[in-house]
Amino acid sequence: MKKIFVIEDLCNGCRLCETFCSSLEDGVFSEDGGRISVLKMPGEEKDIPIIGCDGKCIRSLFNENTPTCVSLCPTGALFYSEQQKAVETRLFYESAKKEHSIFKVIAPWKWPFPWRRPNAKKATSASEDAI
Amino acid sequence: MSIKIRDNKIKLLRIDLSTGKNRTEILPDSWLKKYLGCKGITTRLVYDEIPAGTDPFGPDNVIIFGTGPMDGMPVGMGRTSIACKSPRGCIAEGSAGGFFGPELRRADIDYILIRGKSEHPVYIFIEDSKVEIRDASHLWGLTTDETDTELRKELKDPNFQMRYIGPAAENLVHSAPIFGNLNQAGGRAGCGEVMGSKKLKAIAVRGHHGIAPKDYDAFVKAYKEFRKKVDIKTSRDMWSPIWTTYGAPILAPVFNDAGNLMTRNAQEMSWDWKKATGISAEKFLDDQVIKSKACWCCPTPSCQKLYKVNSGKYKGFKSGNYWAGQPLTFGSLIDNDDLNLLLVLSGLCNKYGLDIFHVGYTLCWAMECYERGLLTKEDTDGLELKFGCKDHDGLVDLIRKIAMKEGFGALLSLGCTEAAKKIGKGSEKYCLSVKGQEIEGIAERNLLMVGLGIAVSEVGPDHTRFYPPYPCNPSLMSREELEDLGLDLDLKLAFDSRNPKQKGKLLRWFTISRAIIESIPSCVFLIRDTLGLDMRPWFELYKAATGIDFEYSEFIKCGERVMNLDRLFNVREGFRRKDDHPPYRFAHEDVPNFGYKKLEPALFDPMLDEYYEANGWDKETSIPTEKKLKDLNLEDILVDLRAQNIEVK
Numbered sequence: 001m002k003k004i005f006v007i008e009d010l011c012n013g014c015r016l017c018e019t020f021c022s023s024l025e026d027g028v029f030s031e032d033g034g035r036i037s038v039l040k041m042p043g044e045e046k047d048i049p050i051i052g053c054d055g056k057c058i059r060s061l062f063n064e065n066t067p068t069c070v071s072l073c074p075t076g077a078l079f080y081s082e083q084q085k086a087v088e089t090r091l092f093y094e095s096a097k098k099e100h101s102i103f104k105v106i107a108p109w110k111w112p113f114p115w116r117r118p119n120a121k122k123a124t125s126a127s128e129d130a131i
Numbered sequence: 132m133s134i135k136i137r138d139n140k141i142k143l144l145r146i147d148l149s150t151g152k153n154r155t156e157i158l159p160d161s162w163l164k165k166y167l168g169c170k171g172i173t174t175r176l177v178y179d180e181i182p183a184g185t186d187p188f189g190p191d192n193v194i195i196f197g198t199g200p201m202d203g204m205p206v207g208m209g210r211t212s213i214a215c216k217s218p219r220g221c222i223a224e225g226s227a228g229g230f231f232g233p234e235l236r237r238a239d240i241d242y243i244l245i246r247g248k249s250e251h252p253v254y255i256f257i258e259d260s261k262v263e264i265r266d267a268s269h270l271w272g273l274t275t276d277e278t279d280t281e282l283r284k285e286l287k288d289p290n291f292q293m294r295y296i297g298p299a300a301e302n303l304v305h306s307a308p309i310f311g312n313l314n315q316a317g318g319r320a321g322c323g324e325v326m327g328s329k330k331l332k333a334i335a336v337r338g339h340h341g342i343a344p345k346d347y348d349a350f351v352k353a354y355k356e357f358r359k360k361v362d363i364k365t366s367r368d369m370w371s372p373i374w375t376t377y378g379a380p381i382l383a384p385v386f387n388d389a390g391n392l393m394t395r396n397a398q399e400m401s402w403d404w405k406k407a408t409g410i411s412a413e414k415f416l417d418d419q420v421i422k423s424k425a426c427w428c429c430p431t432p433s434c435q436k437l438y439k440v441n442s443g444k445y446k447g448f449k450s451g452n453y454w455a456g457q458p459l460t461f462g463s464l465i466d467n468d469d470l471n472l473l474l475v476l477s478g479l480c481n482k483y484g485l486d487i488f489h490v491g492y493t494l495c496w497a498m499e500c501y502e503r504g505l506l507t508k509e510d511t512d513g514l515e516l517k518f519g520c521k522d523h524d525g526l527v528d529l530i531r532k533i534a535m536k537e538g539f540g541a542l543l544s545l546g547c548t549e550a551a552k553k554i555g556k557g558s559e560k561y562c563l564s565v566k567g568q569e570i571e572g573i574a575e576r577n578l579l580m581v582g583l584g585i586a587v588s589e590v591g592p593d594h595t596r597f598y599p600p601y602p603c604n605p606s607l608m609s610r611e612e613l614e615d616l617g618l619d620l621d622l623k624l625a626f627d628s629r630n631p632k633q634k635g636k637l638l639r640w641f642t643i644s645r646a647i648i649e650s651i652p653s654c655v656f657l658i659r660d661t662l663g664l665d666m667r668p669w670f671e672l673y674k675a676a677t678g679i680d681f682e683y684s685e686f687i688k689c690g691e692r693v694m695n696l697d698r699l700f701n702v703r704e705g706f707r708r709k710d711d712h713p714p715y716r717f718a719h720e721d722v723p724n725f726g727y728k729k730l731e732p733a734l735f736d737p738m739l740d741e742y743y744e745a746n747g748w749d750k751e752t753s754i755p756t757e758k759k760l761k762d763l764n765l766e767d768i769l770v771d772l773r774a775q776n777i778e779v780k
Contacts, residue, residue: 010422012422013425014425014426015230015427015428016205016428019204019205019428020205022341023343027343028341028343029205029341029342029343030237030340030341030342031237031290031339032339033341040230040290042279043279043313043449043451045421045422045437046422061351074425074429074431075423075432075433101416101417104423105416105420105433105436106363106375106376106432110364110432111363111364111376
């Protein structure tokens with residue numbers, strides 16, 4: 001069963017997921033209506049999205065097979081996959097982050113950085129279609 | 132829990148700090164169609180509420196916080212416009228992102244207008260319909276981050292959104308802005324100073340209403356189109372991936388190569404290559420960045436970043452944001468290639484609530500004066516204030532002294548224009564300022580449109596009024612599509628950055644279109660792909676959100692009206708053509724090594740004429756003509772100007 005997973009280090013706290021999710025049922029953007037909410041931590045090293053759903057989206061606005069919040073996430077902090085695939089994806093992210101600092105702010109599946117550094121080892125990749 | 136949905140009336144909350152009273156007023160619905168919102172309506176309110184000749188620090192000056200119809204929806208980016216009359220006499224208007232705007236809309240308020248003056252420090256507490264003025268003696272004197280923490284502790288709800296000032300604004304330091312979300316500043320033209328003079332330390336807002344666009348399905352459809360243009364994978368703009376990941380400081384080395392990087396108070400326009408790359412965004416991302424932080428619903432993954440200095444004397448220093456301004460103001464302008472020191476200086480400006488451009492440009496002005504012998508060690512409290520100053524602790528302490536107006540800091544706290552008046556001896560020549568306000572680091576003599584834009588900007592130099600300074604790419608659109616837009620521009624000449632022709636017309640279009648984006652509101656940093664030339668995606672979003680039915684040409688006219696309102700406020704305060712000029716250095720010195728010519732009258736005046744003419748303003752005085760005012764349905768302002776004995780042709 002596919003679920004939504006979170007990489008808290010990548011979440012920049014924009015609240016796009018929370019805001020759009022709240023509007024899926026009745027077209028009203030609000031704080032309490034959504035099934036995902038973001039804990040904003042001003043000045044802290046984390047922002048924490050808390051997911052209160054099973055990943056079956058009320059209305060997938062952007063891509064039928066992906067929940068709205070995952071399609072919207074600008075950094076790739078949310079991803080939608082099977083449990084086993086999720087472990088691989090997370091490991092892929094952690095190794096990519098060590099390889100290049102750009103992955104501190106964006107996930108490699110959002111923007112595969114095209115310029116490699118000399119001598120850098122390529123991170124073992126999980127397939128992109130998992131996301 | 133059922134959510135109350137707010138209506139689409141424009142609500143203005145009036146607060147008088149002298150009497151402690153407040154009341155809510157409904158503004159006419161027609162204003163949405165006339166001024167759009169946010170910047171548009173705040174500018175109109177500034178014109179209406181502040182009579183000519185008002186003392187900026189007196190109780191009659193008002194300070195306005197404005198949101199717009201798109202705030203609270205995923206396009207507003209949390210923009211809040213802040214406006215008042217600047218201590219320099221002109222209009223002061225600027226906006227900041229964050230989360231304050233949407234929270235204010237959720238509290239069922241669109242605009243806050245604050246008048247009067249409190250006798251002791253206060254802060255304003257707003258929770259839906261509950262408005263209170265509370266004592267802030269315990270917050271007075273605290274830095275911005277301390278204020279944020281203290282207030283959050285006191286309010287016991289992490290979702291309160293706040294705007295506050297630092298000690299610099301309390302001490303009425305020149306150009307101090309208003310802060311929020313720790314490191315986001317807005318209103319650098321002196322809004323913080325005015326807030327400080329009213330003894331208003333902070334505003335805290337919490338709201339629980341839901342906000343619904345008029346036509347949700349149309350909104351989602353328009354939003355998808357918008358995302359296509361700004362998203363990293365689908366945008367056709369070559370800058371998109373770069374802005375999206377590294378952000379604006381990536382510009383320092385690029386500027387350096389093109390002769391655009393102001394170095395040593397712009398005596399030169401390029402720096403040592405090693406130094407320029409040493410403070411670049413790549414190095415910053417590698418070493419100091421902890422993570423990115425975003426404004427409300429922004430589709431950009433990484434615009435502002437939280438950082439921690441991880442080596443050297445200042446190890447452990449934590450702050451946020453490294454944008455295009457910082458590598459200049461605390462890097463090349465003062466010839467400092469130590470990224471750690473740069474981040475500490477800029478972080479301290481955030482903490483003390485200072486404007487980085489004021490501090491950076493005044494500091495490099497003082498350094499040039501010191502090297503030329505106009506300032507001595509006695510003036511600088513013993514600091515060897517040369518370019519590339521090695522006394523790092525001295526510089527760090529100087530930032531505190533500026534905020535506290537102590538010793539040598541008291542002189543620099545006046546801003547370079549006033550400081551130069553004080554010491555005289557020809558030091559005015561080294562000031563990089565227009566209308567008493569320091570410039571913002573974009574090269575004027577190379578990008579001629581910027582030179583013109585900086586000179587004519589009503590609030591003093593403000594690049595966001597015509598951002599971005601690089602040419603957006605018209606070749607992304609077909610000839611037919613371009614003709615449909617009715618731009619009235621010869622694009623080939625207009626986008627040739629070193630040809631003075633068509634610059635007035637181009638600047639006019641940029642100013643109008645950016646005024647629209649700031650009024651609906653959204654963020655000018657999101658102008659990607661064709662969004663700077665083709666405003667129709669913004670138009671569709673605005674229509675879906677508000678349900679207003681009007682033509683595209685009327686939408687563009689709103690931008691023109693807002694831009695004219697800015698000018699009209701200044702005209703009423705006595706600003707004329709003579710006030711629209713480039714800084715002395717740019718008008719009198721060529722760029723060494725690159726061959727860019729000075730902006731002398733022979734080059735500059737025809738551009739200025741073209742700009743005034745394109746706008747329908749009188750060339751001699753820069754006052755909008757009667758025909759233009761009638762065309763923009765601003766007849767009431769025409770009557771007002773004539774009542775003040777201002778000759779409108």
